[in-house]
Amino acid sequence: MKRFVFLCLLFMVFSPILAQQNVTFQENFFNNNRFKIDGVDADAEEVAHVMSSFELSQKNFIEGHKQMKIGSGLNILGMGILVGAFVTYGVSGFTQEGLSTYLILSIAGAGVGTVGGAIRRKGKSRVETSVAEYNYLIDRSNYNEISLQVAPDKFGLVFNF
Template structure:
């Protein structure tokens, strides 16, 4: 009986080695670090802020991206988790817009009977929608940042032997007014002087990053206008004297303006990030 089990164990080890050897011969990607057949994945944010993945301009599904990332199974799993989190954040954003629009609709239905209670009710609708939107926006930001990093890591992994200079990537964070985009060489944050030196050396990089910077400044301007609109609206709600002296039909245009600004600013911020991605990817994989 002992000899039989020893035979089984020996056979198992031999078969495992044979399977591994055959896999090594048929899959150079894992055992010879050769990823020449793997395409570079381009990640951007679409009009609604959801992830969009392309290869040579052709759109692909998130499941296809995960299949390419299976060379690093942990990254592939995390990629799908972060992709889904981003979509969930977008859904909360839609819900927040619906709640805020409900507040505007409620206000418009009671515009002829305007009073402090109507104003406060509509205010709670709009603020509730804003809070819900903030939660969704944070979920989306975290998901987008992580997906961006995972795609950058994957592209570096499959092309590291062809990269002779810096490998640029970026991260971003939201400030009170607008967003801040930071550019890195690998894990190292570039100083303003280092980035300017690279832009002066590579005019195409400078052109792409300047376009992104222009979009970022426009987004910041819109954020300032949105903040001013919020201050005026809150002042109207909490100040009885202001309520009695201001015309009631002032509220609806103000609410619509605030919603329009809150929609436009993220759209332009996404444009700035997409332009940055294109500029950095073109730089990293230039011929």
């Protein structure tokens, strides 16, 4: 009987710790995404797999990550158009015809870069929100448990919902 009680207590103490997998999200200097699951580096697919128990958070994470990639691509494309416009203007010998082409390309590049930045920010917001929501739901789900509490003269089971 003592072994059974000991094993039950051991299981109740360590089961929330083993089931909980916190996810963190941060970006490095070059705006590359870095995810960690319980402090261990992971890629987006692993994070999406861990989030599979909460479908809405997983869906928001996957879509937000795609938005971040698309936004980054558009942002880089916009910068490329701006650089190309300046090079084209320099190759034309800084003439009036070259200036009009430069202005048109510059406006197009700035527009593409601005749209890309907005898409990336929206995706980043979705990823951060889904990671925070997942961590909250994981922490909250650990409170739905049965625990044994012991007082000096009493002991009993406590149900937390």
